[in-house]
Amino acid sequence: MVFARTATGLRADVGALASQVHPVFMLPPIAASWFGAIVAGAPSIPAGAVHALAAFFAVYTAHVKDGYVDFHLRGEDDDHPMTAGGCRIALLGASLGFLGCLVGVWILAGPVAAALTLPMWIIGYLHAPQLDTTPIGATMGYPTGIAVAMVGGSVVQAGTAASTVPVGIEGAGAPPTILAFAAVFLVVLTGVKVVDDESDHDYDASIDKRTVAVLVGPARARQIAYGLFALGGTMVLWGTVSGVFSASAPAAVAVFATVAVVAYRAPSDLATMLLIRGTYLFLALLVVATWYRPLDPVGLPDVTALGPATYLATEAVFGTVAFVLLYRVNALRRAGATIAVIYPVAYVWDWYTLEVGVFAIVTRTGYDLFGIPIEEHVFMIVVPAFVLGVHETIRSMHGPMGAEAGVETGSDAEAEPGSAARDGPSDGGAGS
Template sequence: MPNRRGVEVVRALASQVKPTFMLPAIGMAAFGGLLAPVVSPTTFALHVGGVGLALYVAHLVDEYVDTYVRGEEEPAASRRVLALGVVLASVGFLALLLALASTAGPLAGLSLLPLWILALLHAPVLDRNTVAVTADYPTGIAVALCGGFLTQTGRLPPLVVALAAVFLVLLSGVKVAVDRLDVAFDRTVDKRTVPVVLGDRRAARAATGILAGAGALVLGFVAVGVLPGFAATAAAFSLGMAVGCVAAGKRRAVRVAILLTYPFAAALFLAACPETGCGPIRVAAEHAFGLTERTFPPGYL
């Protein structure tokens, strides 16, 4: 019986591991880290792990609030198990924060703290405010990106801040588009998302404006020299997302927005790399070039 109970607890806690939300945040933390001219694997792992645990805390708190405070969902785990999960995950998160601070400095450790605060506040507080429920996850993404670079270098140049700002705006637009799919349910639980407050048609226009604004922000940063010229190519992808919101059905618009987010990110990464150093990418390219030269020496053909 005790073993069976333990298995049930593990399953309940594992049910709150949600890769759909965790992987983009972890990916953006890696994005920031890989931009650095030199990357410490230990620091990289501690920061990425901290980002993942912060998301896990958010999921546990969200499940607890939605199930036992608001009664919006059927229980996936008992009240006690979820509370235990929040405590254990928070202890693990704070341990990673302290390890990161001791490895890369106090500022590196503190760069994780806003993510934990967002995790604790998301469901009970931020989830009921229209602006906050739209921008809190994108804000976490922006913080994770900045933290990834900061923990490796100890500094935060304007280029990295600009990238974070662009993703904050872009992903807020994507969030509005996604919320259009859930508007019927969100109304029943009094969740005041943009589509609930404005209606579907005006929400589509809002998403379009925000996504187009992300592209305009990229071009603005390019114009003032904060981002290199190649970054302007990313604006084409955000424009494609904006067009999708008005020209396609809402489900297809979400698919287009999510799909185009990847080349948008890739364009910005490739643009930023020559400016920041991108140590791992540079080393990998040098090894690949050396392998090519050894495999196909001069005069081989």
């Protein structure tokens, strides 16, 4: 009984070693490594494979070390399939495997690529008991590992002589591109990890494990996570408009946002499952957007083809969305009162800025009303209505989770579905 704690024989030992391979959390670092390779250009398969294998060994190290610390040292877990000695041998084997990959990366791509590969193992090995005792370390360890894998996968290709850039993505492998992608995934996956930790709120609190959910409560943690999702999506839009990402990249945001909306009302376990799979789709669509760039030849739609009615047409579209949002949450009357108060201030502000030449409206009907274009009057109604529609919609989403009531009464755990403590900590993160 070398590795297996409760059984004997070769089959039991192999099963114990295999138990530390968690595909849900193993695949993203490997996929991130290959994504970095794709961003760099036509990837060198040998170099990419070595770096991806290094990512596997790094995460395996994290899972074995986490189980060893939580069960054999801390006594937090109720069960673990491996013996203490088996954990130590597996840690040594995984570390040696990573070291071999590190040497391979150095030979194939140079010392810089190797230096950017090493942090994956450091993060995995230090996950427990060093990093998982602080809110930042417990929450951002795994997302940081993904970001490092992405950057390392790209730099490995950049240092490989066999790497070439295919037609259509010239310059795609420039450092700002992969760094921007890594920053997006760091933010988004941190949000997913915050949601993942919600389900262990009671248990983590009982052992003084300071996750975000423990510090601020599950309901507020869910809001923080979705704020991070919104920031990640906005970062993709910034990158697209500035030319760092391809024009197709926002489609990936739309798909992940759809999954996130569905997951918002779900219990923590189900929400985590949905969000992790949503990040798979997010990454897959970004791969398509980066490699094939399907929308690049299309360009932006020219709405000025509507002529003088262009401005009014855009206002009609956003005004319709605003009306639907407000109607859906029964907030039309409240919004109308707020807009009525805002309108006089907005009117004076708009008239003054036009009068002194701060801006000019080119594509408009040409009709004025009370000294300003008629489109501006509509604008001063549509924009506040749209803002209020979004605000009221978000506010209505808090109800089913008990977010507001839970935060005010200090009963987050009771108010939120799925927040009850489990028998042991989850397999979230890098073996969290």
